[in-house]
Amino acid sequence: MDLMLILKAVGALAVIGVATSAVLAVAAKRFYVEVDPRIEAVLAALPGSNCGACGNPSCFMSAERMVAGDLAPNACVAGGQTVADAVALILGADACEAVAVVSARHCGGGDRAVRAYEYAGVRSCAAAARLAGGPLLCSAGCIGFGDCVRACPFDAMHLNERGLPVVDLEKCTGCGVCVKECPRGQISLLELVPEMAPVVVRCNARDKVKARKQGCSACCIACKKCERACPSDAIHVIDMLAVVDYDKCTGCGACVEVCPQNCIDLFGRGGDAVALDGVGHGTGDTAAQETDVAGVAGAGA
């Protein structure tokens, strides 16, 4: 081996390396760009899951736009009030009220919905919905293969034993990914409702009451009992379907008590110590599971 050659090679690379690093060091000083430290701070305050609910591709983009003033501090849908406050504090802007929303399912069908045919394909709602209008007789019901559960970026949805997705309101941020993923999200099977919504109607059927009763034993039958029972004029049967006006609803639960179909649930963070989706009453929850089964058996007999 030629020792000189090795020395030359090492020397040549060393000279090149030192020279280029010197140039880079000078350039780093000379072309230094001041980055607004607030961008980093806002980014740290944001949830960082890049859900895109605010309309920006990433949390970094929204942080930049928030600092630039293009985006309101409360634009983060997922973060809600806490993040809005934190961002407003960093930016010195007036804290603004975040309209916090959570996802709610307007269907109580599950195993109480009648199947039109036995579906044996891919376990995906999107695939099933394409096959002859879906495996349910009801065209508005939850198909129950959990596309929303898989899509949820916050692990806030789970299928219960009745095959319905239950929203964990502790984790739900209202990003709306599930609504977009649900093949029936367009017809508000899943819908974003105000965080403080105290009740939710577990039916979304728009066809004739007789037809929907054939398809499901948990549907709204438009009996208007809830409308009469409501002391604050907050629930109305519109187009043969009970609809809650959340501006007026006080969460007294009168409609939940009176509904013969059990298709109105207590819901949301608004109720006393009710932090979970539909714990307590109605059809969507696990607590009322046994009553449901009894009801089905009674109806059958």
Added chain:
Amino acid sequence: MSSVSQLALLFVGAALINNILLTRFIGLCPFFGVSSNMETSIGMSLSVIFVMVMSSTATWVVWEFVLAPLGVGEFLYIPAFILIIASLVQFVEMYLRKASPVLYRAMGIYLPLITTNCAVLATATEAAKPGFFKMNLAITNSAGALSLGEALVYTLGVSVGFGFALVTFAALRERLELAPVSRLMKGAPIAFITAGLLSLAYVGMSGWFGL
């Protein structure tokens, strides 16, 4: 010193006849990565032209005054050139960030990617290392060793050819977005077919001027 016609031939040969993207298939990843939109493809082309010319100059100087005199070029040229090109791209990135934030934003992830772009390394090597690329040998007739001027013209030709192909392809892809393409072929598949047809057009030029 080479004549003007020789330089012109060098330029045309590098830009069209031996187009780096469409006849030699070097640097295909930006060809598909940045070509979905005209604006970024133009930004990418400009920065490739800039980086290629700069890096060829630098590698030529390093070859001529460091590697060749020491006799270590034959085995050291790849690490040395990579080192130089990487630092250059870093430098360009810093400069762009300061001078043109818009372009910096448009280039996004692709600017650092030029660091390891094979097209840049290939061109810089061809321009600096004598006899590395046969076309240069055929034109310059001097054992393939390009003078600094020839190296610059050659690199300019390659990078302009790169930009030309990239922008043409981006324009085609923008049109394709609006064309009634079958659902199965939409997006990448039709882009691959288009690239193949475009490449055929360029390959058709091979043999001109004996290149």
